Amino acid sequence: MKFERYGIGIAKGMALTFKHLFRPPITVQYPEEKLVVSRRIRGNELVWYPDRCTGCATCAKSCPQGNIEIVTHVGEENNYVVDKFEVDTGRCMFCGLCVESCPYEALAMGLSYERAQYRRGQLVLSKEELQLSDVRQPSGYARPKIEATLPEQSLLVNWDREKGGQKLSLVPLSKKRGRGV
């Protein structure tokens, strides 16, 4: 005797939603809890290494928007000295072409995604602001060496069925100023 046609579907559905009551919620409460982002994220900023940069301006040429502005002069050892390196992140579309084109790995995409500002002028980043710091970390985009050092991304689909819950690595409140923020 098949029960498929006697309203058993309703009972099945009710049982399923009842089981959901005992599952941990899937919600990530964003400002307090953060998932680890992709290692190859093209975050909302760039990281510039002044010691590696030769001032060749390949990045500026490859930029479809013309956002990168480089001013150089010739130094004592017949090299370029970078006077000005400015990126207008307000017009940047984060395509990553500048990072891919850099022959000396002097430019990298950033890990950050919380870079909203109140004024457009604040989005134009100068030479000093673009350098590596605590809150400005490079992502592994087109940089396999950096990628190897970064923690793996936490995905909502990596759900541990045996433990009946979500295996998510969250960035707790205390590490708010750390990597990826």
Place this chain on the structure above:
Amino acid sequence: MTLLEQFQLWLATMWPEWAAYVTPAIVGVVIVIAFALCMVMVFIYFERRLLGRFQIRLGPNRLGPEGIFQPIATAVKILLKEDIVPAKGDKVLHWLAPLVVFVPVLMIFAVVPFWEGAIFADLNVGIVYVVAISSVSAVGIYMAGWASNNKYALISAFRAVAQVVSYELPVVLSILGVVLMVGSLSLTQIVAAQTIPFILLQPLGFIIFFLGTVAEMNRSPFDLLEADSEIVAGFHTEYSGMKFAMFYLGEYCHALAYSCIITILFLSGWRGPLLPPFLWFLIKVVAVFFVIVWIRATLPRLRVDQLMSFAWKCLLPMAVINLFVVAAEVLWLPESLPWVMVVVNFAFAGALIMLWSKLFTLGGGRVEV
């Protein structure tokens, strides 16, 4: 004698007669309305949290510990909103409709016994009063739909009237089964007669009454009149601010009132071991509401024709058969054997539901009408 009547007699010993008559009435009204509105707040919070848990979310948890002040914030937000009246709508009806929806629902609580004697008015026709007064809300919904001068609101109002009229019949017929067993229409008498809760004695009647009332209070899966994928928000499309809040409160008040009525009719009201009676009453009411939210979280909305055929072809004949069976049992079964009745009725309910689902099964289990 109810608690309010005792209070009145006690006052009459020292106050003039008119004051002793009026004061307990005012006190009773204030207590009942305060209970209803407080419980509505609790229900709104409870439903939002519970729906969240059913959908593996958290639900509102920001305002206050575990988000308990969220309903208050929602109420303040709604109060501060602009009150918009459609330019070509019927202004008077538009203003009147929320009251006509909300007030009858509050009036149901006048005959709800919270425990022995704790009842505002112990009417001897209590259940008839409930059935009569709760149907008035449909008029308010129709007024709202008409006054909005909006096609979606009017469609929703048509649906509401059709739905309430159709589901009133099985609901009343399943109430009759209870009344047959008790031999009284008073809600206090009905609770007093339930040594075994009527959910065990009349499982089929309970199911019919429950589904009928869920349809009457316009909740999912019978919430066709506010089906947002078809007709925006239904009859309250054109409502905002406090008037919308009245509809919102009215809906939850309706849910609370019918949870109380289901508790009284089928779950033996305030009766229960160990715990105080009022606590038992509250536990049962919240449990009924839990099931309503559970159904809302699970089942998708019915189609209009499915809704009507479910009322007229499923619930109504089943309610009539249930009434005849209960009448026969009351007439011929000896009262000393209630458990025989429990077994017989459960078997009967199972067989009847199987038979009816068979009747409505065509083509691969799809319900055709």
